[in-house]
Amino acid sequence: MLNRLVLCLLLLTTGSAYASLLSREGLTAQYMQTTEDADIWAQVGNRVITVGKIEEGQIIAVVPTAADHYEFRFGFGTGFIDKDHLAPVAGKQRVEDRLGDLNKPLSNLNLVTHQDTRVYNAPDSGSAPFGVLADNLRYPIIGKLKDRLNQTWFQVRIGNRLAYISSLDAQQDSGLPVLTYHHILKDEENTRFRHTSTTTSVRAFSNQMTWLRDLGYTTLTMYQLEGYVRNRMNLPARAVVITFDDGLKSVSRYAYPVLKQYGFTATAFIISSRIKAHPQKWDAKSLQFMSIGELKGIQDVFDIQSHTHFLHRTDRPWHPVLLTRSYHNILFDFERSRRALSQFNPHVLYLSYPFGGYDDKAVKAANDAGFHLAVTTVKGKVKPGDNPFLLKRLYILREDSLETMAKLISNQPQG
Missing domain, CATH: 3.20.20.370 (Glycoside hydrolase/deacetylase)
Structure with missing residues (x-):
């Protein structure tokens, strides 16, 4: 289990925390694969909370730390995952096939979750699940696209991985009151x-x-x-x-x-x-x-x-x-x-x-x-x-x- 005090001390106050970590420590993100279903944490507002999970066998880019967890890019900030849930990528899987353009700008759009929300590897509810985003989150959208049934999907990025959420499961953010x-x-x-x-x-x-x-x-x-x-x-x-x-x-x-x-x-x-x-x-x-x-x-x-x-x-x-x-x-x-x-x-x-x-x-x-x-x-x-x-x-x-x-x-x- 992640040490919450360590997380709070490591977190920076802006969404550039992940990039700051890389530049400060001279680290390079490395792709690793989950060995089992893994809970993930991040700072949301002023609290560090559970923000979902990543399914077994999924590949994400992480940054090593001296603590018992890895860090990865989550929305506008930094996510955390226990080290014992990850291992080097198995076999000769082509990691790059699962990536999009990492420099593609965000769209100024978010989705909002009102329940635990399934995240998929492709814009298709029959595709392999990537994981779950927890209830009560705002999460940045890279873009929107339609599937063959004209259903809208939100394209997101988690741990330098492209993933997809159905608009039937989450709403587009209409703004903060x-x-x-x-x-x-x-x-x-x-x-x-x-x-x-x-x-x-x-x-x-x-x-x-x-x-x-x-x-x-x-x-x-x-x-x-x-x-x-x-x-x-x-x-x-x-x-x-x-x-x-x-x-x-x-x-x-x-x-x-x-x-x-x-x-x-x-x-x-x-x-x-x-x-x-x-x-x-x-x-x-x-x-x-x-x-x-x-x-x-x-x-x-x-x-x-x-x-x-x-x-x-x-x-x-x-x-x-x-x-x-x-x-x-x-x-x-x-x-x-x-x-x-x-x-x-x-x-x-x-x-x-x-x-x-x-x-x-x-x-x-x-x-x-x-x-x-x-x-x-x-x-x-x-x-x-x-x-x-x-x-x-x-x-x-x-x-x-x-x-x-x-x-x-x-x-x-x-x-």
Whole structure:
């Protein structure tokens, strides 16, 4: 059995782990054959988990290590297999017949598994099985093709081997949902904001988080979302990013305890100029902002990122002031926000445009200010290869049912 501690220490944080290992150690991948059915492990999100198995007699390219396992290429990262399950390739089998072009670029497409999923040696369910991918995985697709019955097959690469998965057994990934929230209030105290779509009740928010927990969803950080957009990280199929804009006091008062209870994480996009020096007495009829102490108190759940410094304003109804500012004014504000928030987080790398307003100047300024990603209010999911400074999000509105939420978040294309 693999030593999980050793695995965690060996894993790198990006999908280039396999290539890094080769270059760092001066190693060459060698082809070996499984002597029996063998479980395989990999890092998915921030956990090392069992990701499937490879059948007896299959050939994969592995890299030797000093530990009791070999490493191999698995998706955007590194897989692990016990050494005692592998032996030199038997006889004079032509390994190259089982390979494709290893330098062929990926397609910016993934499949998602919702059950243990059979992997075949050819795009034919009658062909020899290569192995199994476990439930709840996203896995990169090289391409899609049709068989003689016009059935679609996904072509994948595992351990430098080409393999095939039927579209009857797995779905194409429709993207990662990034949820947006602002204000949270109890029903009985919500008098002023009752008809504001961006205000969610504590009861509704708690029910939504319970739904995510019960269905086995993982909450991702913006760092992991970046890995997804840039094709650098293996992630689970049932995953969601939770974001809160503005930095309102209700987030620490009501959202934080719910998220903490379920072991969830979220991102708080903070208007840095509105951070209070000291906590304000709670007033449900006012839009109150978190203090320095309150922000520090939620950081075991919330990652602090930027919602600009002074640019969260409008100059006329529903018109963000950012759209009338010069590039240099916007850049100055973005950089100032990053500096102001560095007291909470030395890695302020992500931006939420105020009121969802952006233009070419804002996109360029976000990049030049050192941000890695920026999110908008455009409705939709995030997909690999998307413009990193124009990422879409989803709103779960005050009146939305759990059925509506399920349709938005599930692996279905967004209209």
